[in-house]
Every structure is written in structure tokens, then in C-alpha cells.
Amino acid sequence: MTSQNSNSKPPAAISCAEFQEQLPDLFASGGSGVPEDPCLVAHLKTCDNCSALVRDLQYIADQASLLLQPTHEPSDNVWKRIQEGLDSDRANNASQHPSHS
Amino acid sequence: MEQQGLRMTETKPGPSLFKRNPPIAGEAEAIESAKAGDAEAFSKLYALHKRRVYTLCLRMLGNVSEAEDMTQEAFLHLFRKIGSFRGESAFSTWLHRLTVNLVLMHLRKKGLNLVSLEETINPSDDDAPKRDFGSHDPQLTGSVDRVALERAVASLPPGYRMVFVLHDVEGFEHNEIATMLECSTGNSKSQLHKARLKLRELLRQPCTPQAGLKEAAQ
Numbered sequence: 469m470t471s472q473n474s475n476s477k478p479p480a481a482i483s484c485a486e487f488q489e490q491l492p493d494l495f496a497s498g499g500s501g502v503p504e505d506p507c508l509v510a511h512l513k514t515c516d517n518c519s520a521l522v523r524d525l526q527y528i529a530d531q532a533s534l535l536l537q538p539t540h541e542p543s544d545n546v547w548k549r550i551q552e553g554l555d556s557d558r559a560n561n562a563s564q565h566p567s568h569s
Numbered sequence: 570m571e572q573q574g575l576r577m578t579e580t581k582p583g584p585s586l587f588k589r590n591p592p593i594a595g596e597a598e599a600i601e602s603a604k605a606g607d608a609e610a611f612s613k614l615y616a617l618h619k620r621r622v623y624t625l626c627l628r629m630l631g632n633v634s635e636a637e638d639m640t641q642e643a644f645l646h647l648f649r650k651i652g653s654f655r656g657e658s659a660f661s662t663w664l665h666r667l668t669v670n671l672v673l674m675h676l677r678k679k680g681l682n683l684v685s686l687e688e689t690i691n692p693s694d695d696d697a698p699k700r701d702f703g704s705h706d707p708q709l710t711g712s713v714d715r716v717a718l719e720r721a722v723a724s725l726p727p728g729y730r731m732v733f734v735l736h737d738v739e740g741f742e743h744n745e746i747a748t749m750l751e752c753s754t755g756n757s758k759s760q761l762h763k764a765r766l767k768l769r770e771l772l773r774q775p776c777t778p779q780a781g782l783k784e785a786a787q
Contacts, residue, residue, distance in 0.1 A: 532737035
């Protein structure tokens, strides 16, 4: 069984360059890079190079979530300086509103 | 509310941000106590969020000293403005947006014009991703670990790195990134695609020592 009727023409062949020009849109807005356009589908089925490219780009987008877990820690100086900033704020507030101190 | 150009309003985040930023146990209580000026609560919120804020700064700036300065600025802004947080979005989403805006302001002050990514921080031809019309190298699937990806991201040109971190790592939508970077959504999409192509190229190269985050990755 096929979705194409007897009058339908095979999709026009496109080059790798033409296929790859469409990739930003295929991946945009959470797209998986899997095309719906018959021309693009046909190219993807027959081109190992573009298939590998699409797989790799999907893989990189998926692997990016690995970086969500933080792996770096600021030095203790950062918190020290934040505390100094907060102390300075409190001192300024107290001098501006002496009745509240 | 704006302070010195820093957007402090709570905008409704996309669903991906809620999924990526689930509530943390004890966070809500710490926020309420911090609003009342409780120093212990400030300390707790810092402990809960310091690593993600610092890592975000480090990825955007690629420099330990500047990343620490921006982490300090982000938390000072947070503690000064925490009274305006109404819980309409995830706290971490609010904090990360604040941090991103601070880092972008910092970069603009340094003279890095982010108005047009294409014109100002587009990499040179040497840095641009190569078109791939014929090679048959092994595919990446299953071969990339976090350390390799971290190194590759650190060595991306600034414009690519910024959009990749904001979209693929932090989960911001293209329209949000376009607003933050003052560029078009098309520009953001294009930069992201180029960033992924460049990452593929970098990840397929034999492993070599790279500058960037390695000094902080101990």
C-alpha cells in the first residue's frame, strides 16, 4: 500500500547543498530535523552523508542537556564579597533611616 | 521593573523552562525568609543556586574572573530585588534570566555590540562551520561525553556559544533569545544551527588540549 496515487510524480532530486540549506528550519522551534517535504525525505533516504549529518545534529542537541547539570563552583571569595555588599547595603540603609537602626 | 537597563520583570517562561527548573525542596521558605531580610535565607539561596549561576556565567564569558564577578553581581541584584519576585515563574528561571541580562549588559559595556550577531560577532571564515557535502567520517552518536562537549562549547566563537548555551542548554526559546540579544529570531535560529555544525566539526576532531573551561573543570 502506498500513499501516492498513480498520477503522482516522484519527488525532484535535490543536491546535498539544497538539502542542507533547509536544515536550520527543520531543527528550529524544537523540530527534530526529520523533514516532511517529499524532496527532502527522498534525499535523506538516499544520501548517507546528509543522514549522518542530521543524526549528529540531533545527537548534539540531545546531549546539550548534559550541560544543564552545573559542574563548576565559584570560589569562596564570591560569597564573601556578596556578604560585604549586603553589609554595605544595610549600613547605607541604617544611615539613611537612623530611627530604624 | 528596570534598573540600569536590567529587566527584572517576571515573564512567562516556555514549558521547557518549567521542566528544566523544577522547584527545589526548601526553596520557597528560603525565598519568603529572604524577602524579610533573613541572612540565613540568603545563604541558603546562594548555596542552592551558586553552581548553576556560576556555570552559566562561565559558559557565556569563558573567563573565571569575570564569571565570578558576574555571579557576585547576579546574587547582589537578586537579594536587593527579591521582594519583587512574586512566584509567577520558577525562581531559578527568574534568576537565570536576571543573570543572562547582567552578563549581556557587561558584554555591551565592554564594547561587544550584540545588536547584530551576524555583523558583530560572526566568526571569521576559519571559525565558521564547514559545509559537509562528501566526507564519510564516523558518526558522533554515542561517542560524546559531557567533558568533550563542555570543551567543544568553550571553544565555540562567542556568538555561536551564546545562542547554543541559551537555547540548547538553558532552554530559552528563540523569541526570548532574540529579545535578549536584540537580534531577529531568524538570526538566533541561524546562529544556533551554525553552532551545532561547528560543534560537530570540533567533536569529530582528535582530542586536543583546549583553553576555556578546563581551568575551572577541576
